[in-house]
Amino acid sequence: MSFDDMLRKLALDGFEIRNRGKYISVRPYGAKKFTRLKTIGKEYEEQTLKQFFFEKTRKSTSYDFKEFLQIQNPYAEKFEETALRSKEAIIKSGYSIVDGKLYPKYQLAKYYEMKKYNDVCREIEILNNEGIQSYNDLIDATSKLEEEIKTKEHENNLTIEKYNSLQRNIPIASIYIEKYNDYQIYQENVEMFGIENVQKNQDVKLFENAREELNNIGLNEVKELLNQANVLKMEINKNDAYLSYLKNKMSDFEHMRKIVIEKDEHYIKSIHFSNKMIDRQRSDNNTYCVKLPYTNQYVYLNRKSVVWDRYDVSATMYLINDDEYKIYDKDNNYVQSVSADKLEEISNQERERILESKKKEE
Numbered sequence: 001m002s003f004d005d006m007l008r009k010l011a012l013d014g015f016e017i018r019n020r021g022k023y024i025s026v027r028p029y030g031a032k033k034f035t036r037l038k039t040i041g042k043e044y045e046e047q048t049l050k051q052f053f054f055e056k057t058r059k060s061t062s063y064d065f066k067e068f069l070q071i072q073n074p075y076a077e078k079f080e081e082t083a084l085r086s087k088e089a090i091i092k093s094g095y096s097i098v099d100g101k102l103y104p105k106y107q108l109a110k111y112y113e114m115k116k117y118n119d120v121c122r123e124i125e126i127l128n129n130e131g132i133q134s135y136n137d138l139i140d141a142t143s144k145l146e147e148e149i150k151t152k153e154h155e156n157n158l159t160i161e162k163y164n165s166l167q168r169n170i171p172i173a174s175i176y177i178e179k180y181n182d183y184q185i186y187q188e189n190v191e192m193f194g195i196e197n198v199q200k201n202q203d204v205k206l207f208e209n210a211r212e213e214l215n216n217i218g219l220n221e222v223k224e225l226l227n228q229a230n231v232l233k234m235e236i237n238k239n240d241a242y243l244s245y246l247k248n249k250m251s252d253f254e255h256m257r258k259i260v261i262e263k264d265e266h267y268i269k270s271i272h273f274s275n276k277m278i279d280r281q282r283s284d285n286n287t288y289c290v291k292l293p294y295t296n297q298y299v300y301l302n303r304k305s306v307v308w309d310r311y312d313v314s315a316t317m318y319l320i321n322d323d324e325y326k327i328y329d330k331d332n333n334y335v336q337s338v339s340a341d342k343l344e345e346i347s348n349q350e351r352e353r354i355l356e357s358k359k360k361e362e
Contacts, residue, residue, distance in 0.1 A: 003050045004355060011293035011351065012314070014276035019354045029276050029291070126252055135260055139304075142253045149246050149311075156239040163232040170229055172213045173222050179207035180219060250311040258307045258316070267305070267318040270344050274314050282332065289328075290317065292343070294350040297335060298328045299343065319343060 007017055007024075014029035024046060025034035038045045043052075132138050182203035189198045200208075214222065261267050273290055279298060282289035288301045301317055308315045319325065319340035327335045327346070338346065 002053050003046070006049065006053070007354070008293075008351070011347075012272060012277070013274045014291060016296055017294060017354055024354070123252070123256055126249075127256070135257075138253065138257060138260075142250070142257065145246065145250050145253060149243065149250065152239065152243055152246065156236065156243065159232055159235050159239065163229065163236060166225060166229045166232065169214060169225060172210045173225050175206055176210040176214060176222050177219075177226070179203045179210065183207040247311045251308065254308040254311060261305075261307060261318050266321050268321055268340050270317045270319045270340065271347055272309070272314065272316050275312050292327075292347045294347050294354065296330050297346070298330070298332075299325050300328075301325075 010026060011017055016027040016029075016034070018025045018027070018034055023036045023038055025036045027034040037049070042048065126132075130137075130141050132141055182201070186198065186200065186204045211217075214225075217225075262269060271293060273293060277291040277293070279289040279291065282298070282300075286303055288303055288306055289298050290301055290306075291298050301319075305318045305320065306315050307318060321340055324337045324339055325343055326337050327343075329335055
């Protein structure tokens, strides 16, 4: 919703952000060079982006009167169209907006209470269905589910490889099928009038080229190739759907683990980060190597202290209050050791430095 918000999301997504001179530069994780925003295109110039977010914010404060009237609300007629075009006017009138719907204040409280109640009911149902009766049971269930996800992803990747190897021949096979009858007619004419009296048209040439590309296989083999590709594609779609189900289930497990960890006084809720900020080469089965947002520094975290907000998309690190954490640079050289509460400070200070430098220029 703002230029600063965009920088924050970029940092959480693994981008390095640098402010030198008049311009901000960014570098995606794994890239060798920084790129100035303005060089990407005119629409990415900082002033253009700021204007874009200004317009976006201004539009978000308006509310369509017609949409409001569609909501069956006894209070709708009390407000005139001009008043309803402003979110501020709605809020002053005792209304709040949630998920695009308009609620009186007491209804908003009720909405959140009902949501909380439904979430708890769903979590209890999951615990009962999975036979989870303790935190250790939850950890075991999470580990088993993670292994299942990895196995299914590996199987799906193998299926995708098979499909991709066939996919290269799909356009050629399609031409083979499409031009097969043209070639048969050509062959019949050759038998009737002789090859010297029959001219090959473009369709026949396309068929012969396709047949040669497919190593001169027959019609039935080409049909089987296309059928295999369709079967593999359906299998990939089925696997994707099942993986999505497993990952949603994992997100539910992680949410329950988060509730337990946040009640433990030894842990400090700390930095949010994305999957892209994990250095997989330096991570192992027990440890994540995570890049600190806005910096080019890394910290090693026990996997048990990382909770996925959305599995394999975004996570939160929970740091042990009295522990010290070693910080390393991108080449894995030791930089310094800091306490848990200082780790987040390093990231925030770098962010403030970038933003402050930008404000001075403006």
